[in-house]
Amino acid sequence: MKYLLVIGLLLATAVTGQTPTTRPENGSAATTRSTTTTTRAVTKAEVQRLVLQLGAREFKTRNTAQKKLADLGEVALPYLVEFIDHPDAEITNRISALITRPQDPVLRVEVAVRLLSTADPDYMELAVYMLFESPLEDYDRFVKRTQGAVGLQRAIFEPVAEQLKFWKETTERFNRFYERIKRKKPDAAAKQLELHRGSKYYQAEAAYWQAIDAMESFGLPKQKTPQTTTSPAAGK
Numbered sequence: 308m309k310y311l312l313v314i315g316l317l318l319a320t321a322v323t324g325q326t327p328t329t330r331p332e333n334g335s336a337a338t339t340r341s342t343t344t345t346t347r348a349v350t351k352a353e354v355q356r357l358v359l360q361l362g363a364r365e366f367k368t369r370n371t372a373q374k375k376l377a378d379l380g381e382v383a384l385p386y387l388v389e390f391i392d393h394p395d396a397e398i399t400n401r402i403s404a405l406i407t408r409p410q411d412p413v414l415r416v417e418v419a420v421r422l423l424s425t426a427d428p429d430y431m432e433l434a435v436y437m438l439f440e441s442p443l444e445d446y447d448r449f450v451k452r453t454q455g456a457v458g459l460q461r462a463i464f465e466p467v468a469e470q471l472k473f474w475k476e477t478t479e480r481f482n483r484f485y486e487r488i489k490r491k492k493p494d495a496a497a498k499q500l501e502l503h504r505g506s507k508y509y510q511a512e513a514a515y516w517q518a519i520d521a522m523e524s525f526g527l528p529k530q531k532t533p534q535t536t537t538s539p540a541a542g543k
Contacts, residue, residue, distance in 0.1 A: 348382075349379050349382050349383045349386070350386075351386045354376070354379070354383050354386035354387055355386065355390075357372045357375050357376050358372075358376070358387070358390045358393070358398060358402065359398075360372035361373060361376075361395075361397060361398045361401045361402065362393075362395040362397045362398045369397065369401065373401050373404070373405065376405050377405055381407060381409045381410065381411070381414065384406070384407070384409055384414060384418055385414065385417065385418075387402060387405060387406070388406065388417075388418055388421040388422070389421075390402055391403070391406070391421070391422065391425060391430060392425050392427070403429070403430070403433075406418070406422070406430075406433060408436075408437045408440065409437075412441070412444045412445060412448065413448065415437055415438075415441075415444075415445060416438070416445055416448040416449050416452065418434075418437065419434040419435075419437045419438050419445075419449065420434075420449070420452050420464075422434035422437075423435075423460070423463050423464060423467065423518070424460050424463075426459060426463065426522055428519060431463070431515065431518055431519070431522075432515050434467075435467060435511050435514050435515045435518070436511050438467065438471055438511075439471065439474055439507055439510055439511040439514065440507070442471055442474045442475035442478055443475060443478060443479070445471070446468075446471050446472060446475045449464075449467070449468055449471060450468050450472075452464065453465060453467075453468045458525075459522065459525050462521045462522065462524070462525045463518045463521055463522055463525075464518075465521065466514060466517035466518050466520075466521050467514045467515075467517070467518050469514075469517075470510060470513055470514035470517060471514065473510070474507070474510040474511075477503075477506075477510075478503070481499075481503045484499070485499065485500060485503075
């Protein structure tokens with residue numbers, strides 16, 4: 308999954324034809340997954356009702372519920388992430404597809420914390436990429452959550468926080484460098500910006516594997532998210 312995620316991001320850039328902008332990396336770049344918003348309030352009961360429908364016998368019911376949850380946007384994420392380790396594999400797989408990177412930094416860190424806390428490698432990877440997209444915005448909040456964590460949670464969080472600190476400091480240094488050269492050498496600045504953004508994936512990968520090692524050292528084996536089909540059951 309980790310390699311597919313990185314490749315997918317790079318391909319998306321190539322397809323859209325986007326080029327590096329003439330501004331420094333400020334932590335507000337495009338998200339790893341698009342998000343939508345809704346203008347109305349969303350309740351936990353509403354999300355829970357739709358989540359349970361994700362495991363319905365009828366394929367149409369499952370798909371309709373997933374679409375409705377997607378349409379709610381990121382305002383539903385605080386409730387949705389509570390079900391990411393649901394015992395029904397159909398529900399967890401569909402929820403995994405619905406987890407997006409929140410635009411709101413407070414919500415983003417909360418979602419990342421919840422994903423890391425599952426100790427599921429796929430969810431952990433998604434959380435790391437959420438955080439490394441915007442280190443300047445997310446580092447301080449994530450460190451506070453790390454300091455308040457205990458046990459396995461603390462073991463997983465600490466290497467991510469350490470690597471995120473390095474990436475934050477690297478980004479701050481790059482921003483200062485970028486500001487000095489962008490007017491005199493705009494072409495060179497654009498190339499340097501592209502290289503800096505690309506190195507984000509290496510930094511995130513390092514944090515991810517360090518967190519996996521910490522989890523294993525704590526005594527938990529690697530476990531992948533259960534897989535199941537979302538195609539219609541026979542006869543439905």
